Amino acid sequence: MPDCNPKLVLPSWINAFTAEHSGFFMSDNERMSFAIELSRQNTLQKTGGPFGAAVFERLSGKLVAVGVNLVIKSNCSHNHAEMVAIALAEHRLRRYTLSHPDLPDHELVTSSEPCIMCFGAIIWSGIKRLVCGAYTVDVESAGFDEGPKPDNWIEELEQRGIEVITGVERLKARSVIQNYIAEGGLLYNGNPRR
Amino acid sequence: MPDCNPKLVLPSWINAFTAEHSGFFMSDNERMSFAIELSRQNTLQKTGGPFGAAVFERLSGKLVAVGVNLVIKSNCSHNHAEMVAIALAEHRLRRYTLSHPDLPDHELVTSSEPCIMCFGAIIWSGIKRLVCGAYTVDVESAGFDEGPKPDNWIEELEQRGIEVITGVERLKARSVIQNYIAEGGLLYNGNPRR
Secondary structure (H helix, E strand, C coil), X not given: CCCCCCEXXXXXXXXXXXXXXXXXXCCHHHHHHXXXXXXXXXXXXCCCCCCEXXXXXXXXXXXXXXXXXXHHHHCCCCCXXXXXXXXXXXXXXXXXXXXXXXXXXXXXXXXXXXXHHXXXXXXXXXXXXXXXXXXXXXXXXXXXXXXXXXXXXXXXXHHCCCEEECCCCHHHHHHHHHHHHXXXXXXXXXXXXX | CCCCCCECCCCCHHHHHHHHCCCECCCHHHHHHHHHHHXXXXXXXXXXXCCEEEEEECCCCEEEEEXXXXXXXXXXXXXXXXXXXXXXXXXXXXXXXXXCCCCCCEEEEEXXXXXXXXXXXXXXXXXXXXXXXXXXXXXXXXXXXXXXXXXXXXXXXXXXXXXXXXXXXXXXXXXXXXXXXXXXXXXCCCCCCC
């Protein structure tokens, strides 16, 4: 029987990778290129799906936490890249919300627009800004299901005080997803639409 | 600096509690009363919000995993009762989906209708049936935010092959939430609607 307490552990290649890329990321494009490189490395290292994300301090650009898709490897359907990055950021900062008054504003940069679960998790995370790469249509046309997100999901986030920017480095982000599928990568939705 | 690998750990009272209630739960009401008692104990023991959930084998009624709201205690905005129960069930069964062909059908029983994040997570979890206690309006009128769930969320789940039953032991479930608020329990949404 496995340990009854699941532990959120990043793949071992990530340590060396983040050591190479540590520091401050000033522009949206720099932050996004980093998230996309995480998604690409995750497929090359065969540690999960073609998705990467990172939490940054919004103004300083300091890298706070990274995430990659770990669903299959961790036996946990929650472990999308965005969920992993948010959980690690909150854990490191010892806060259950990144909007805690003693923290600076944080943002989540993700290689693809979020699925329905991550959309919800973004609201509860307390981030103030969301930056996305590939569009929902890019993810879905590759065969992944993003779930029943409201059509006005961007507006819903903005109404809750979360700025949303999307399509940053879109083609680069999309090509990682397309390559994953072209090379036979697994579609791991728990309950695909019939 | 805390351990950089967050671990999902249930409060210590849960061991004794589940030992007392172990075995098979045959009816929806029995399963729901157990989930509601988890929610009540979580508030009495001051380990989190007024929400409880459990994963059962659908036909046999065998208890597979339990969850309570651990957002504040675990410094993780993801740790709603439903998320905890699903993560523990998948971890114990060593599968990233409870729809894995070598598993029997599973169901999630939750003391309240899910928020937007848990709604999404339920889809990816592979459960085949969802049983809810308190309605969304009960949760929201107490001051909690369930987020921008689609109006037709039940239909969306059913279209994906997940049977939904709601309002089971509703008044009992609602009174736990109301008592929590009456006694000054914290509303811990990360980013409340302005």
